Amino acid sequence: VRLSPVPGKKLEHTGVRVQLIGQIELAADRGHYYDFLSLARELAPPGDMMTIETFSFEFSNVELLYESYRGKSARCRYLLRVTVVGKGIHASNVKDFQFWVRNYDIPPPVQDANVKMEVGIEECLHIEFEYSKGWYNLCDVVNGKIYFLLVRIKLKYMEIEIRRRETTRVGSSPRNETEIIGKYEIMDGAPVRGETVPIRMYLTPYDLTPTYENVHNKFTVKYFLNLVLVDDEDRRYFKQQEIQLFRFRPEPKTS
Incomplete structure (x- = not known):
């Protein structure tokens, strides 16, 4: 920490300290910070x-x-807070320096199984789709297939949405906030019975984080793949599947 008094003036203080602070802030309770980490070091005793x-x-x-x-x-957020404690009528000087923290997850111990689901509208549409697995690294690729078993409605296009759902808790009432992080069109035009459409979607271009479960009992972040089908009358059909996202440590590059 480097402190620079105003040239020609004496800075009187009753101590200098630095704090390492971790905080959570919720939009529903903006301006109120929940500290989950607070450590302090005294840098200087009272003096001039x-x-x-x-x-x-x-x-x-x-x-x-x-x-x-x-x-x-x-x-x-995490921050370093430097405080020069004021003396007498002089107010304390406080300066915050935020820094960003990333943590790496340990890969799950077992290989993930295929995820299979169905979308059906009675006597009109029957689709089966599968993804190669249910958890992904942030720089992974989503692979899968969609099988059209019955098609009696005219479909214009089909896409996959990546959705992020934040669940926050203030008091006893949970609140959900969902946003679409990205879209990927996987079919343009009308499919026929028996057709198979492959899925191959790279996650790297999207602003994703790992899945966060119950961070300090204040919020949770989950991700979903949402299959969207749109017919020629612009009616939309959905099927949603939760996925787990992880941040794995990058493998060292070999020369």
Whole structure:
């Protein structure tokens, strides 16, 4: 920490400290921060300062349990807060320095199985679709197939949406906020009975995070693949499947 008093003026203080803080803020309770981490180090005792001074500090072996996150209804942040405690009528000087935290997940111990589902409208439409697995790395590829077993309505196009759902909790009432992160068109035109449409969607282009389960009992972030079919009268048919997202440590590059 480098402190620079106003040239020619003496800075009187009753101490200098630095804090490591982790906070959660919810849109439904904006302006109120829930601290889940708070550590402090005293950098200087009470005294006067006339020239530029530099102070070293260290927070060692601190577990930064949650990733930094900025969503529509919740955010998780970390910051270093430096406070020069004022003396007498002089107010304290406070400066925050935010930094971003990423954590890496351990791959699940077992290989994921195929995910299969059906979409049906009685005597009009019957579709089976499957994804190769239910969990993905953030830089993974979603592979799958869609089987048209019965088609008696005219479909214009079909797409997959990636949806993010934030669930926050203030008091005892959970609130859900859903947004579409991305869309991927997988068919343009009318399919026929017996047709198979492949799915291959890269996740890298989209602004995704890992799945977060119950962060400090304040919020949860989940992701869904939403299959959307639109007919020639612009009626929309949906089928949604939750997926688990992970951030795995990148493999070292070989020369």
